[in-house]
Amino acid sequence: MGGPVxxxxxxxxxxxxxxxxxxxxVKDYTVPVPGGSRSLADRFRNxxxxxxxxxxxxxxxxxxxxxxxxxxFVGPNGAGKTTTxxxxxxxxxxxxGQVEVLGFDPHRDRYRYTYHIGLVxxxxxxxxxxxxxxxxxxxxxxxxEIGQDALKKRIDRFSELLDIGELLHIPVxxxxxxxxxxxxxxxxxxxxxxxxxxxxxxxGLDATAKERIRGFLRHLNREQGxxxxxxxxxxxxxxxxxxxxxxxxxxxxxxxxxxxxxRAVDREKIIEVRLRxxxxxxxxxxxxxxxxxxxADETASSDPAWFRLRVPxxxxxxxxxxxxxHDAVQDLNIQPPTLDSxxxxxxxxxxxxxxx
Amino acid sequence: MAHELRAKHWxxxxxxxxxxxxxxxxxxxxWAITFSSFSQFTWDVWLSIVQFVFYMCRSxxxxxxxxxVAGDFAGWTMSELALFTxxxxxxxxHSLFWNFWNSASFSDKILRGELDKYLARPVHPLFxxxxxxxxxxxxxxxFLPPLAMALVFIARYDLPVTGWSFVGGYLLLSAGKLxxxxxxxxxxxxxxxxxxxxxLEALLFQFTALGSYPVTAFPDALRFFLGYLLPAAFTxxxxxxxxxxxxxxxxxxxxxxxxxxxxxxVMLKTWSVTARDYESPGG
Numbered sequence: 001m002g003g004p005v006x007x008x009x010x011x012x013x014x015x016x017x018x019x020x021x022x023x024x025x026v027k028d029y030t031v032p033v034p035g036g037s038r039s040l041a042d043r044f045r046n047x048x049x050x051x052x053x054x055x056x057x058x059x060x061x062x063x064x065x066x067x068x069x070x071x072x073f074v075g076p077n078g079a080g081k082t083t084t085x086x087x088x089x090x091x092x093x094x095x096x097g098q099v100e101v102l103g104f105d106p107h108r109d110r111y112r113y114t115y116h117i118g119l120v121x122x123x124x125x126x127x128x129x130x131x132x133x134x135x136x137x138x139x140x141x142x143x144x145e146i147g148q149d150a151l152k153k154r155i156d157r158f159s160e161l162l163d164i165g166e167l168l169h170i171p172v173x174x175x176x177x178x179x180x181x182x183x184x185x186x187x188x189x190x191x192x193x194x195x196x197x198x199x200x201x202x203x204g205l206d207a208t209a210k211e212r213i214r215g216f217l218r219h220l221n222r223e224q225g226x227x228x229x230x231x232x233x234x235x236x237x238x239x240x241x242x243x244x245x246x247x248x249x250x251x252x253x254x255x256x257x258x259x260x261x262x263r264a265v266d267r268e269k270i271i272e273v274r275l276r277x278x279x280x281x282x283x284x285x286x287x288x289x290x291x292x293x294x295x296a297d298e299t300a301s302s303d304p305a306w307f308r309l310r311v312p313x314x315x316x317x318x319x320x321x322x323x324x325x326h327d328a329v330q331d332l333n334i335q336p337p338t339l340d341s342x343x344x345x346x347x348x349x350x351x352x353x354x355x356x
Numbered sequence: 357m358a359h360e361l362r363a364k365h366w367x368x369x370x371x372x373x374x375x376x377x378x379x380x381x382x383x384x385x386x387w388a389i390t391f392s393s394f395s396q397f398t399w400d401v402w403l404s405i406v407q408f409v410f411y412m413c414r415s416x417x418x419x420x421x422x423x424x425v426a427g428d429f430a431g432w433t434m435s436e437l438a439l440f441t442x443x444x445x446x447x448x449x450h451s452l453f454w455n456f457w458n459s460a461s462f463s464d465k466i467l468r469g470e471l472d473k474y475l476a477r478p479v480h481p482l483f484x485x486x487x488x489x490x491x492x493x494x495x496x497x498x499f500l501p502p503l504a505m506a507l508v509f510i511a512r513y514d515l516p517v518t519g520w521s522f523v524g525g526y527l528l529l530s531a532g533k534l535x536x537x538x539x540x541x542x543x544x545x546x547x548x549x550x551x552x553x554x555x556l557e558a559l560l561f562q563f564t565a566l567g568s569y570p571v572t573a574f575p576d577a578l579r580f581f582l583g584y585l586l587p588a589a590f591t592x593x594x595x596x597x598x599x600x601x602x603x604x605x606x607x608x609x610x611x612x613x614x615x616x617x618x619x620x621x622v623m624l625k626t627w628s629v630t631a632r633d634y635e636s637p638g639g
Contacts, residue, residue, distance in 0.1 A: 029635050032551075050551075086636060091475040093632045114478045126473045131389050139389065142381045143479050 019195050019227040020065035020088060025097035027058040027083050027251075057083045059251040060097065067194075070221050070228040072242035072259070074235075076347045080251040081231040085197050088229065089119055102194055115144060118193035120184050122200035127172045133183045134168040137190060144191035151190070158186040161216055178209030185213065189220070195227040196220070202234055214240045235340040247346060254346065259339065266337040266345065269316040270297070271309040273323060274331040285328045295319065305330075310337075379483055386487045390494070401497055408445070409501050415441045415568070430573030435513030436600060437570070442506035443599070444568050444592035446526065447498045448533030462544035463553050469636030482627055517599045524609075525599035531612035532590020536564050538619040539586070545623075548630035560586070567591035587615055 033051040058080045065071050075081050086092040087099060090106030090113055099106060104113035119126070127136040134155075141151040159165035162182045172180060181201060188196065198217075202210040218241060220226045230237060238245055238259060245262055247255040255262060273292060275285065295309035311319050316334065323329050419437040422429050429437060462485065465471060474481035510517045540560055547553045563581075567588030571579055582589045590612060597603035 086472065089476050091472050091636060092634065110475065111478050111480075114476055117476070119476045121472070124472065128389060135389050139382070139385045140477075142378065142385045143477050145378055 017066055018064050019067045019069070019102055020063060020229065021098075021100045022061060022063040022084075022088070023098045024060045024062065025058050025084070025087065025099055026056070026060055026095045027080070027087060027092065028054045028056050028095045031055045057251050058087070058094070061248070061251070061253050063246065063253065063256070065227060065229065067227055068221070068225040069244060070217075070242045071230065072238035072245045073229060073231045073248065074233070074238065074245060074343060075248035079248045081248055082199055084248065085119075085199050085229065085231055089117060089197055090114060115191065116194050118188035118191070118196040120181075120188045120196070120198045120201050122181070122198075122203035125172065125180065126184055127180070127187060129173050130171055132169045132171055133164070133175075133187075136172070136183075136187055137168075140187050140190050146191060154190055154192075155186075158189070161219060162186055163212070178205050178212075181205060181209065181213065185216065192224070193226065195229065198228065198230045198232075200232055200234075201230070202232065202237055210234070210236070211240075217241055235338070235343060239339055247343065249347065263336060263339055263342055266342045267313050268310045268337060269313055270335050270337055270341070271295075271311055271316065271320065271323075272333040272335075273307045273309065273329060275305045275307075275328050276330045277305055285326075288323070288326045288328045291319070291322060379479070379487075382479065382483075383487050387492045390492050401493070405497055405501060408498060412441060412445050412502060412505060415444075430570060432570050432573075435509065435515060436596070438509040438513065439506055439515055439517070439599065440570060440592055440596045442502045442509060443525065443529065443596045445498070445502035446506070446529060447495060448537075449527075449530040450534040450537060451498075452492060452495050461554065461557060462541055463547035463557060466544065466547040466634070467551065471634060472636055475634070481631070482624075515599075516601055521599045521601060524605065525595035528590060528598055528608060528612055529592070529595035531616055532567075532587050532594070535587050535612070535615045535619050536560075536591070538616075538623045542619070542623045542626045545626045545630045548633040548635075564588040564591065567593070570596075572597075584611065584615075587611075590615075 030052045031054075033046075033053050061080075061084065063084075073081055073084065083092065087094050088101055088106060090110040093107045101113070102116050104116070106113050127133065128139070137151070137155060140146075141148075146154070155168070159168070162185060164179075164182050164186050167175060167179050167183055172183065175183065185201070196217075202213060205213070214237065217228060217230075221228055221241075228241070230241060232238065242259055244257065245255065245259045246253055247262075255265075275288065292307045292309060295311045297308040297310045309319070320332065320334060323332060416438060419429070419441060420434060423434040423437065428434070432440065465485070471481060471485075474484040477484065506522075509515065510522075540557060543553060543556050543560060546556070563586050565588075566574075566578075566582060568591075571582050571589040571593040574582070579589070583594075590608075594603055594608045598605060598608060
């Protein structure tokens with residue numbers, strides 16, 4: 001299906017072992033200039049000749065993904081996640097910079113390149129709404145030039161792994177979200193792609209459906225070595241699947257490294273404290289409260305007897321020891337910060353991540 | 357060296373043949389899908405046919421009223437106008453696979469970022485867009501009632517229409533409607549760069565609506581405009597005249613062929629230039 005295009009070198013890695021290489025990738029969008037308190041003439045002119053300006057969605061990002069890796073690509077809304085995925089898939093053309101996926105320039109070699117990739121959008125269906133799932137799969141088989149025997153084998157395999165056997169003859173519009181997503185994934189993997197791009201695949205799914213999809217993706221990566229590029233807002237997806245996480249914010253990569261290292265970025269411990277009820281007026285409780293207020297996390301519950309503290313690691317033992325001295329403390333729980341809270345603090349700017 | 361060049365040439369041809377065969381299979385699959393989709397909404401289809409027949413009858417009543425007062429209309433008798441009405445409702449052959457007029461507008465798809473699924477597959481996006489609009493069953497729904505009506509009028513009024521002239525007129529109509537569709541598709545592609553272009557599309561549609569009247573009744577300048585620039589004259593007037601043996605076949609077919617070639621080139625060139633500006637931010 002065609003050979004490699006220009007060989008890039010980022011961090012000294014050649015293209016052979018890398019599924020994705022992006023270098024100084026920039027994407028600008030043109031957007032209308034927001035209207036302010038302009039004059040009537042200005043507004044009139046803007047109606048016929050609207051003024052536009054450029055908004056930078058991706059600002060010179062560099063990214064290398066080795067073959068077979070599962071990468072989580074996270075960031076707040078509007079950070080540039082989906083834009084990056086769409087450029088890597090060949091859907092969008094970068095404004096500048098170089099991108100190479102599986103040895104192809106995605107945009108220029110779009111036709112040949114797309115034989116090798118799979119794409120799932122959590123928010124957008126790639127199936128045909130009014131027809132049974134099997135018809136969509138047959139159409140994809142024609143598009144990817146998959147023979148009847150191979151198609152049957154793959155449908156049997158997906159029926160087993162994704163439990164879609166009973167869904168095949170049901171129109172897509174009659175499927176639940178979880179069922180539809182399993183069918184979407186089957187359609188995207190029908191041609192055995194080398195790399196799978198997933199854009200929020202577990203969005204809106206219940207816990208069981210999410211776990212089923214995660215299990216399947218783990219299996220896919222382990223058994224077939226499929227490279228998986230996952231964007232999500234659900235940190236459980238990241239923890240369950242990814243060995244590496246890339247955080248993007250305002251079009252710039254602000255962290256790129258192992259998931260475990262990211263957790264270590266937050267050098268604080270979370271201590272949850274429950275106080276005994278009925279001792280509100282005690283002097284001891286007042287002393288405990290002053291200690292609790294010093295470290296109280298803003299996101300703590302409104303329950304007056306329950307507190308969540310964020311304590312620097314080097315002071316955590318000291319704080320716990322002091323809390324244990326007070327009878328007002330009924331229960332106490334110490335845990336490392338969740339990935340969710342680390343990411344949230346990075347988005348908020350209260351934590352700085354230094355990725356590798 | 358020459359041998360290698362020849363071998364390369366054959367390889368390229370074989371590859372192109374394979375791609376064409378693949379696209380043919382996809383088109384057939386889309387047709388199969390459209391029947392599946394059609395069978396889900398049988399009741400709606402019957403209602404649409406009734407509605408469609410009603411529209412045609414409304415036009416016929418209009419011409420009946422006009423000719424009842426004036427005897428004829430710009431040289432068209434009531435029997436010819438009846439055929440003209442039936443012909444004007446015939447869908448072009450291209451609407452078997454390309455139905456931009458009736459489905460969600462192409463520019464809407466561009467603006468809503470709905471080209472993603474076509475661009476992420478090994479298939480030409482324009483082909484996929486067109487093929488997805490395949491409506492074989494819908495085509496028959498719109499094709500059979502006016503066809504039946506045209507045949508009834510030909511027999512009832514003993515109009516001088518032969519089988520060949522009818523087929524020729526229909527091909528002419530298909531070419532004209534294809535040109536208008538390509539013009540609209542080209543206008544829609546401006547949405548890649550200029551955002552909302554539905555105003556321009558509506559303007560085009562307003563002018564092409566003039567094709568539902570005999571264009572020969574219009575002033576010369578408007579006839580030229582509707583014959584060459586925005587060829588609405590090919591959607592009913594010229595095809596009907598050709599069927600009746602009243603049109604210069606070589607001239608009208610020459611114009612239709614020229615317009616088709618011209619607009620194919622313009623449309624594909626516009627696609628290749630504007631699609632680079634496709635913006636589909638957000639999930």
